Amino acid sequence: MTEAFDAVEVIRRKRDGERLAPEQIDWVIDAYTRGVVAEEQMSALAMAVFLNGMERGEIARWTRAMIASGERLDFSPILGPGGKVATADKHSTGGVGDKITLPLAPLVAVYGVAVPQLSGRGLGHTGGTLDKLESIPGWRAELSHAEVLEMLGGIGAVICAAGAGLAPADKKLYALRDVTATVESIPLIASSIMSKKIAEGTDSLVLDVKVGSGAFMKDEERARELARVMVELGEEAGVRTSALLTEMSVPLGASVGNAIEVEESVEVLAGGGPGDVVELTVALAREMLAASGIGEDPAEALADGRAMDVYRRMIRAQGGNPDAALPTARESHQVLAPSDGVLSRLDALAVGTASWRLGAGRARKEDAVQAGAGVRLHAKPGDRVARGQPLMTLLTDTPERFPRAVEALEEGFTVTEGDSADVERRLILDRLSAE
Amino acid sequence: MTEAFDAVEVIRRKRDGERLAPEQIDWVIDAYTRGVVAEEQMSALAMAVFLNGMERGEIARWTRAMIASGERLDFSPILGPGGKVATADKHSTGGVGDKITLPLAPLVAVYGVAVPQLSGRGLGHTGGTLDKLESIPGWRAELSHAEVLEMLGGIGAVICAAGAGLAPADKKLYALRDVTATVESIPLIASSIMSKKIAEGTDSLVLDVKVGSGAFMKDEERARELARVMVELGEEAGVRTSALLTEMSVPLGASVGNAIEVEESVEVLAGGGPGDVVELTVALAREMLAASGIGEDPAEALADGRAMDVYRRMIRAQGGNPDAALPTARESHQVLAPSDGVLSRLDALAVGTASWRLGAGRARKEDAVQAGAGVRLHAKPGDRVARGQPLMTLLTDTPERFPRAVEALEEGFTVTEGDSADVERRLILDRLSAE
Numbered sequence: 001m002t003e004a005f006d007a008v009e010v011i012r013r014k015r016d017g018e019r020l021a022p023e024q025i026d027w028v029i030d031a032y033t034r035g036v037v038a039e040e041q042m043s044a045l046a047m048a049v050f051l052n053g054m055e056r057g058e059i060a061r062w063t064r065a066m067i068a069s070g071e072r073l074d075f076s077p078i079l080g081p082g083g084k085v086a087t088a089d090k091h092s093t094g095g096v097g098d099k100i101t102l103p104l105a106p107l108v109a110v111y112g113v114a115v116p117q118l119s120g121r122g123l124g125h126t127g128g129t130l131d132k133l134e135s136i137p138g139w140r141a142e143l144s145h146a147e148v149l150e151m152l153g154g155i156g157a158v159i160c161a162a163g164a165g166l167a168p169a170d171k172k173l174y175a176l177r178d179v180t181a182t183v184e185s186i187p188l189i190a191s192s193i194m195s196k197k198i199a200e201g202t203d204s205l206v207l208d209v210k211v212g213s214g215a216f217m218k219d220e221e222r223a224r225e226l227a228r229v230m231v232e233l234g235e236e237a238g239v240r241t242s243a244l245l246t247e248m249s250v251p252l253g254a255s256v257g258n259a260i261e262v263e264e265s266v267e268v269l270a271g272g273g274p275g276d277v278v279e280l281t282v283a284l285a286r287e288m289l290a291a292s293g294i295g296e297d298p299a300e301a302l303a304d305g306r307a308m309d310v311y312r313r314m315i316r317a318q319g320g321n322p323d324a325a326l327p328t329a330r331e332s333h334q335v336l337a338p339s340d341g342v343l344s345r346l347d348a349l350a351v352g353t354a355s356w357r358l359g360a361g362r363a364r365k366e367d368a369v370q371a372g373a374g375v376r377l378h379a380k381p382g383d384r385v386a387r388g389q390p391l392m393t394l395l396t397d398t399p400e401r402f403p404r405a406v407e408a409l410e411e412g413f414t415v416t417e418g419d420s421a422d423v424e425r426r427l428i429l430d431r432l433s434a435e
Numbered sequence: 436m437t438e439a440f441d442a443v444e445v446i447r448r449k450r451d452g453e454r455l456a457p458e459q460i461d462w463v464i465d466a467y468t469r470g471v472v473a474e475e476q477m478s479a480l481a482m483a484v485f486l487n488g489m490e491r492g493e494i495a496r497w498t499r500a501m502i503a504s505g506e507r508l509d510f511s512p513i514l515g516p517g518g519k520v521a522t523a524d525k526h527s528t529g530g531v532g533d534k535i536t537l538p539l540a541p542l543v544a545v546y547g548v549a550v551p552q553l554s555g556r557g558l559g560h561t562g563g564t565l566d567k568l569e570s571i572p573g574w575r576a577e578l579s580h581a582e583v584l585e586m587l588g589g590i591g592a593v594i595c596a597a598g599a600g601l602a603p604a605d606k607k608l609y610a611l612r613d614v615t616a617t618v619e620s621i622p623l624i625a626s627s628i629m630s631k632k633i634a635e636g637t638d639s640l641v642l643d644v645k646v647g648s649g650a651f652m653k654d655e656e657r658a659r660e661l662a663r664v665m666v667e668l669g670e671e672a673g674v675r676t677s678a679l680l681t682e683m684s685v686p687l688g689a690s691v692g693n694a695i696e697v698e699e700s701v702e703v704l705a706g707g708g709p710g711d712v713v714e715l716t717v718a719l720a721r722e723m724l725a726a727s728g729i730g731e732d733p734a735e736a737l738a739d740g741r742a743m744d745v746y747r748r749m750i751r752a753q754g755g756n757p758d759a760a761l762p763t764a765r766e767s768h769q770v771l772a773p774s775d776g777v778l779s780r781l782d783a784l785a786v787g788t789a790s791w792r793l794g795a796g797r798a799r800k801e802d803a804v805q806a807g808a809g810v811r812l813h814a815k816p817g818d819r820v821a822r823g824q825p826l827m828t829l830l831t832d833t834p835e836r837f838p839r840a841v842e843a844l845e846e847g848f849t850v851t852e853g854d855s856a857d858v859e860r861r862l863i864l865d866r867l868s869a870e
Contacts, residue, residue, distance in 0.1 A: 011616035015485065043475040044615035047482035050450065180479035181446035 003031060007041045014048040022061045029065035033169045039176055046173070046182040054187040056232065062187065063233050066195035069169035073145065073201045078114050078152045085114045087152070088288040089202040091193055093226070094126035096214040096352035097251035101129045101159060102265035103273075103281045103302070104288075106310035109156030110301040113292045116152055118162035118200055126214070126352060127258065127361060130161055135259035135327055135371035139320030155313050167195040175365070184216055186226045194233040204240035204291035206284055207231070211429060212249030214348025220245065220429065227432045235434045240291045242433035246280060247426060250381055251351045253277040257360040257374015257395065259326040266322075269308040274380075276427055278302070283428055329358075329372035329395035333402045337385040341415045344423050346381050350412025351392075354405040358396040370397050375405075382423035385415055438466060442476045449483040457496045464500035468604045474611055481608070481617040489622040491667065497622065498668050501630035504604035508580065508636045513549050513587045522549045522587070523723040524637040526628055528661070529561040531649040531787035532686035536564045536594060537700035538708075538716045538737070539723075541745035544591030545736040548727045551587055553597035553635055561649070561787060562693065562796060565596055570694035570762055570806035574755030590748050602630040610800070619651055621661050629668040639675035639726035641719055642666070646864060647684030649783025655680070655864065662867045670869045675726045677868035681715060682861060685816055686786045688712040692795040692809015692830065694761040701757075704743040709815075711862055713737070718863055764793075764807035764830035768837045772820040776850040779858050781816050785847025786827075789840040793831040805832050810840075817858035820850055 005027045014020055020028075028045065031037040054062065075087045088108060092098055105115040119141075121128035130141045141161040143151070151158040164171070170192050177183050197205050209227040210217065217223035227243035234241025253274040255264040267273035268281060278299075285298035301307045312322045337343075355361065359370035376393040379385050391413065394405050440462045449455055455463075463480065466472040489497065510522045523543060527533055540550040554576075556563035565576045576596040578586070586593040599606070605627050612618050632640050644662040645652065652658035662678035669676025688709040690699040702708035703716060713734075720733035736742045747757045772778075790796065794805035811828040814820050826848065829840050 008614060008616045011482075015482065015616050038614065040474040040478040040611060041615055044478040044482045044617060047446075047450065047479040048486070048616075051483070051486045176475060179443060179473065180476055181443045181450050181483075182479060 003027070003036060007031070007037045011041060011045045011048060014045060014052055017052045019055055020058055025058065025061045026065045029062065029069060029169045032172065033069045042173065043176055043180040043182065046177055046180060046188060049187055050182045050185040056229070059187045059191055059229060060233055060236055063191040063195045063198070066167045066169045066191060067199045070167050070199060071165040072199045073166070075114065075116060075149070075152065075201050078149060085112065085153070086204070086292040087114045087116055087202045088204045088206070088292055089116060089197060089200065090206045090208065090284055090288060091197055092208040093189070093193070093210050093216055095210040095248040095252060096126060096348040096355070097253045097256040097261065098127070099132060099253065099261040099265045100208065100277065100281050100284060102132065102262065103268045103307065103311070104284055105157040105159055106269070106314055107281065107285045107298055107301055107307040108288045109310045110306045111289055111294050111296055111298070112156070113288060113294065114152040115157040115288070116148060116200065116202060117157070117159040118166070118196070119159055120162065127256070127261065127355070129159060131369050132258045132261045133159060133320070135262055136315060136320040136322070137324040139315060139318050143318065151314070151317055155310060155317060157310060157314050159314070160318070162196065166199045170195050186222065186229060189216065190226055190229040190233060194230055198234065198237045198239060202239060204288065205234050206287040206291065207241065207243035208280070208284060209243050209245050210248035211245055212247055212348060214251065214352050215248040224430065224432070231432050231434060242287055242291065242431065244283060244287065244428055245430040245432070246428055248348055250346050250425060251348050251377060252280065254377045254380070255374065256351055256355040256377070257372070258369060259328070259371045260374050260376060260395070263326060268302065269311050271303045271305070279427055327371040329370070330397045331395070331399040333394045333406070334390040335392040335394065335406065335409060337387055337389045337391050337415055339415050340387050341385065341417050342420045342423060343379045343381055343383050343385050343391065343413060344416045344418070345414040346377070347412040350409050351375055351377070353408040354394065354412070357405045357408055358394055358401050359398060372397060381425060382420045384420055438462070438471060442466070442472045446476060446480045446483060449480060449487055452487045454490055455493055460493060460496045461500045464497065464504060464604045467607065468504045477608065478611055478615040478617065481612055481615060481623060484622055485617045485620040491664070494622045494626055494664060495668060495671055498626040498630045498633070501602045501604045501626060502634045505602050505634060506600040507634050508601070510549065510551060510584070510587065510636050513584060520547065520549045520588070521639070521727040522551055522637045523639045523641070523727055524551060524632060524635065525641045525643065525719055525723060526632055527643040528624070528628070528645050528651055530645040530683040530687060531561060531783040531790070532688045532691040532696065533562070534567060534688065534696040534700045535643065535712065535716055535719060537567065537697065538703045538712070538742065538746070539719055540592040540594055541704070541749055542716065542720045542733055542736055542742040543723045544745045545741045546724055546729050546731055546733070547591070548723060548729065549587040550592040550723070551583060551635065551637060552592070552594040553601070553631070554594055555597065562691070562696065562790070564594060566804050567693045567696045568594060568755070570697055571750060571755040571757070572759040574750060574753050578753070586749070586752055590745060590752060592745060592749050594749070595753070597631065601634045605630050621657065621664060624651065625661060625664040625668060629665055629672070633669065633672045633674060637674060639723065640669050641722040641726065642676065642678035643715070643719060644678050644680050645683035646680055647682055647783060649686065649787050650683040659865065659867070666867050666869060677722055677726065677866065679718060679722065679863055680865040680867070681863055683783055685781050685860060686783050686812060687715065689812045689815070690809065691786055691790045691812070692807070693804060694763070694806045695809050695811060695830070698761060704737065704746050706738045706740070714862055762806040764805065765832045766830070766834040768829045768841070769825040770827040770829065770841065770844060772822055772824045772826050772850055774850050775822045776820065776852050777855045777858060778814045778816055778818050778820050778826065778848060779851045779853070780849040781812070782847040785844050786810055786812070788843040789829065789847070792840045792843055793829055793836050794833060807832060816860060817855045819855055
C-alpha cells in the first residue's frame with residue numbers, strides 16, 4: 001500500500017512550529033495504529049507537539065482521528081422504566097484520594113439518568129477506580145457490551161473496564177507518552193481523554209479537572225486551559241460538556257488506597273463521610289443532572305439511602321458482595337505530629353506517593369496492587385494537633401515498604417503555631433461550560 | 436543491574452530547557468548503547484535537544500560519551516620512510532558533486548602526511564565516497580585495521596569503510612535521527628561527526644562545512660556556528676582542527692554520480708578538471724599540510740603527477756584496477772536550454788535529487804546504487820547558453836526513472852537575459868580555527 005504521507009515530513013512540520021494539515025493528522029494517527037509510523041517516530045512527534053503545541057483545530061482533528069481508530073459505543077438503545085434514558089458521564093483528570101466515582105455514579109442514577117463509567121486502572125501516584133472496586137470480594141471489572149447495556153437499563157449505573165476497542169490509537173500513544181516524558185501536554189491530554197469519552201457515546205459529560213501538587217496540572221491557569229479545550233472538544237462532537245476546576249493540593253477525604261477508599265465511599269453513601277468528598281460528589285452530581293435537564297438536589301438521595309440502594313445493586317450485578325468484609329493490611333505504622341499546633345499543610349503528591357510506595361499503586365502496567373495498602377489521614381489542614389498524636393496511619397502487607405513511604409512524607413506536611421482559621425481550602429475553584 | 440538514572444527524568448530535564456548533568460549524559464548514551472534506553476526514548480530526547488539545544492559543555496560531554504561507547508583507533512605506530520608520520524584527516528558535511536576526498540587524500544600523502552579517510556556510504560541526495568570508489572572494478576572498501584596501518588605507512592593514504600567499532604552509539608543515533616526528523620541540529624551533527632573523528636585518533640582535522648541549498652545547513656550563520664562548535668570539540672580533544680566554510684548552492688564540478696565523479700577526480704589528478712574542484716582540493720590540502728607544519732604549495736603535486744601516482748597505488752592496494760574502464764549508464768536523456776541567455780542559477784539540491792532519483796543514491800541503507808547513474812553538467816552558472824543546447828545529461832540504467840529526475844530539475848535552474856558577469860560565485864566563504 002502506498003502511504004499518503006511520509007512520517008518524517010509530518011514530524012518536521014510540527015518540529016518547525018507549523019500547523020499540521022487535517023489530512024496529515026488523519027494519516028499519522030491511522031498509520032501509527034497500523035504500525036506504519038514507528039514508536040520512535042510518534043515519540044518524536046509527541047515531543048514536538050509538547051514543545052510547539054497544537055491549535056484548537058488541530059486538537060479537534062487529532063481527537064477525531066483517535067476516535068476513528070476504533071469502535072464507537074452506542075447507548076441509544078437504553079430504556080429505563082419511563083422510556084429512553086439520557087446518559088451522563090464524569091471524568092476526573094486524576095488525584096489523590098479521588099474515590100468520587102463510587103458514590104457519584106449510583107447517586108446520579110437515582111434520578112433516572114444512566115451513568116456509564118468506563119474506567120481505568122491507576123499508574124503512578126494517582127489511584128484507579130477499578131483497583132479500588134476490585135478490593136470488594138467477587139467484583140469483576142470486565143463486562144461485555146450487552147452486560148453494560150443491561151446494567152444501564154436495569155440499575156442505571158455501571159462502573160467497569162473500558163473495552164480495548166475504544167480509541168486504540170490513544171491506548172498506544174498513552175503508553176508511549178508515559179515512557180517518553182510527553183504526558184503533561186494540554187493537546188495530548190485533552191485529545192486522549194476526549195477521544196475515549198466521545199467514542200463512548202454519552203449524551204453529556206462533566207469533567208473534574210484537578211489543580212495542584214497531586215494533579216497533572218500544578219497550575220490553575222494551565223488547568224483552566226485544559227478544561228476549556230476539553231469542553232470545546234466535547235461540544236463540537238455533540239456531547240453536552242462542562243468542567244469543574246477542583247483543588248488537589250490536599251488529598252480528598254481521609255483515606256488514600258483501595259479498600260479503605262471503598263469503605264469511605266460507603267460512608268458517604270450512608271449519609272456520612274468526609275465533608276470534602278460529600279461536597280464534590282454532590283457538586284458533580286448536580287452538574288450531571290443539570291446537563292440532563294433535572295433540577296433536583298442530589299444531596300437528598302445520599303441522605304435517604306436511595307444512592308446506597310443503587311450502589312449495592314450495582315456491586316452485586318458485577319459479582320461483588322457489598323456486605324463482605326474488605327481486605328485489610330497486615331501491618332501498620334503511625335506518623336506522629338512532631339509538635340503542638342495546627343496542621344497547616346498536607347501535600348497530596350506526598351501522600352499519593354507514600355500510598356503508591358506502600359503497594360496501593362503500581363509502577364508498571366503489569367504490577368498487581370495490594371487491596372489493603374494505603375494511608376489513613378487522622379488530621380486534615382486546619383486541624384489542631386498535639387505533639388505525639390497520630391497524623392496518619394500507613395498500611396501495607398509488606399513492612400519493608402514503610403521506610404520509603406515515610407521518606408515520601410518527610411517534606412509532605414507542616415505543623416505550625418498559629419490559628420486554624422488561617423488555613424483555608426476552596427475545593428471548587430471554577431466552573432466552565434460552553435455558554 | 437540497577438541503573439544510575441531514569442530515562443524519563445533525563446528526557447524531562449531537556450524537555451524543560453534545563454542543562455543535562457554530565458553524569459546524566461554519560462548514562463543516557465551508555466544505556467542507549469546497551470539497549471536500556473529504548474529507541475522511542477532516545478528519539479524524544481533527540482527532539483528535545485533539537486528544539487531546546489545544548490550548551491557547549493553538554494555537547495562536549497555528549498561527544499565524549501559517544502566516543503567512550505566504542506573503540507578508539509591508534510595511528511601512532513605509523514612509520515614512513517623518514518620515521519614517525521603525522522596524520523591528517525578531512526571531513527565534509529556533505530554536498531552535491533563533492534568528490535574532493537578522492538584527489539585530496541593522495542595529494543596530501545605526497546608531502547609525507549598520512550591521510551586516513553574512514554568514509555561512509557551516501558543516504559539521500561548527497562553521495563557517499565565509498566559508493567563512488569566502488570564503481571572502480573575490483574576495489575573493496577572493507578579493510579582490517581592492520582591493512583589500514585600498512586597502507587598509511589607504505590602509501591600514505593587510505594580511503595576505506597569506517598569499522599563498526601567506532602562510536603556505536605553514534606551509529607544507532609544517526610539511523611534514528613534519520614527517521615525522526617532530528618537530523619539538522621547543530622549539537623547532534625557536531626557530536627556525531629566529531630565523536631567518530633576523535634575516536635579515529637588523527638593528529639589534525641580539516642572540516643569542510645558546506646552552506647547552501649545542497650547542504651544540511653542552508654544558512655551561513657548556522658553553518659558558521661556548526662563549524663565553531665566542531666573546531667572547539669576537536670581542539671578540546673587534542674586534535675588540531677580548522678574549518679573552511681564552502682559554498683554548496685551549486686554542485687561541485689561537472690559530474691554528479693558515482694563512476695562519473697571518479698572520472699572527474701582522475702582528471703583533477705591529471706592536472707585538469709573543473710576549476711572549483713581543483714580550487715577546493717588545493718585549499719583543503721593546504722590546510723592539512725599547514726596543520727602538520729608543512730608550508731609547500733600542493734598545487735604542484737597535482738600538476739606534476741605525483742598525486743596521481745599515489746592515487747593509483749592506493750586504488751591498486753585495495754584490489755581496484757585504475758586502468759579499467761568504468762561502468763557507464765545504458766540510457767541517457769538531455770535537458771536542453773529553454774532560451775538563449777546566461778545560466779544564472781543551477782540548484783545543488785535539485786541536481787542532487789535528480790541524481791539520487793536516477794539511481795546514483797539510495798533511499799534506504801540497504802538499497803544498492805547504480806555505478807553509472809548521475810548527471811553530467813554541460814554548463815555552470817555564468818555560462819552563456821543557446822536555446823536547445825544541452826544543459827545536462829541524465830544517466831541511468833533504468834529509463835523509467837527519467838520523468839521523476841526531470842521533475843526534480845524543473846525549478847532547479849534559470850536561464851536569464853543579461854550578462855554573465857552578473858553571476859558570481861565565491862567558493863570559500865570563510866575559515867575558522869582555534870586561534
